Amino acid sequence: MAHAPRETRAFDLWAAPASVRTAREGVRELLTARGVGDEVCDNAVIVTSELVTNALTHSAGDRIVCRVHVTAHRIRIEVEDQARGRELPLLRRPGPDDQNGRGLLLVDALSSDWAVSRTQGRPGRVVWAQLDLRPPPRGARARP
Numbered sequence: 001m002a003h004a005p006r007e008t009r010a011f012d013l014w015a016a017p018a019s020v021r022t023a024r025e026g027v028r029e030l031l032t033a034r035g036v037g038d039e040v041c042d043n044a045v046i047v048t049s050e051l052v053t054n055a056l057t058h059s060a061g062d063r064i065v066c067r068v069h070v071t072a073h074r075i076r077i078e079v080e081d082q083a084r085g086r087e088l089p090l091l092r093r094p095g096p097d098d099q100n101g102r103g104l105l106l107v108d109a110l111s112s113d114w115a116v117s118r119t120q121g122r123p124g125r126v127v128w129a130q131l132d133l134r135p136p137p138r139g140a141r142a143r144p
Contacts, residue, residue, distance in 0.1 A: 007034065011066040015056055015081075023052045023066045027077070034070055040133055043110040044068075044075050047129045050103040054127065055081035061124070074112075078128040080119060 011026050013019035027048045031041040048066065055064045061082025069076040107114050107129050114129035 006072075007070045009068050011068075013052070013064045013066060015059065015062050015064055017056065019064060020049055020052045020056065023048050026066070027068055030068055030070065031075065036070075036075070036133060040075070040131060044077060044131050047107050047110050047131065048077050048079075050106050051077060051079040051127050051129065054103050055079050055083075059083045059124075073133055075131045075133065076128060077131075078126050080126045081124055083123065083125045 007030070009026065009030050011023050013022060024045050028041060028045050031044055036044070048068075052064060052066055055061075059081035063082060065078075065080040067078040067080070069078075104114075110131065111129040112132050114127070116125055116127045118125050
């Protein structure tokens with residue numbers, strides 16, 4: 001591959017609905033330029049969309065930072081918000097009639113790993129997800 005083995009890009013976004021599109025487009029542009037396959041690229045865009053949307057919905061802040069780290073084997077998407085509440089995002093099992101609560105289910109299904117932590121020294125949290133550049137065979141899960 002002619003591209004550098006590591007690349008990081010950060011998007012400093014306003015906490016506004018239009019930022020979801022900005023983040024998705026930025027991730028797609030980066031991964032397409034790196035020659036990432038369509039399926040992995042699409043999955044990374046969906047994960048980005050869900051993480052940024054969750055940050056907008058739950059953070060009550062002014063800014064969101066989306067960072068994308070690409071190595072030879074993985075993509076790591078991090079979304080940092082200014083969360084002022086005490087609760088961290090949790091994987092939920094919404095009922096069939098629930099209107100919300102499926103974002104982290106999608107992140108969990110499409111990524112090889114993900115987690116959330118508080119930022120150090122300031123209010124906020126970082127939710128990250130990792131995707132392997134070569135997805136596992138259909139039907140196989142990277143983790144139990």
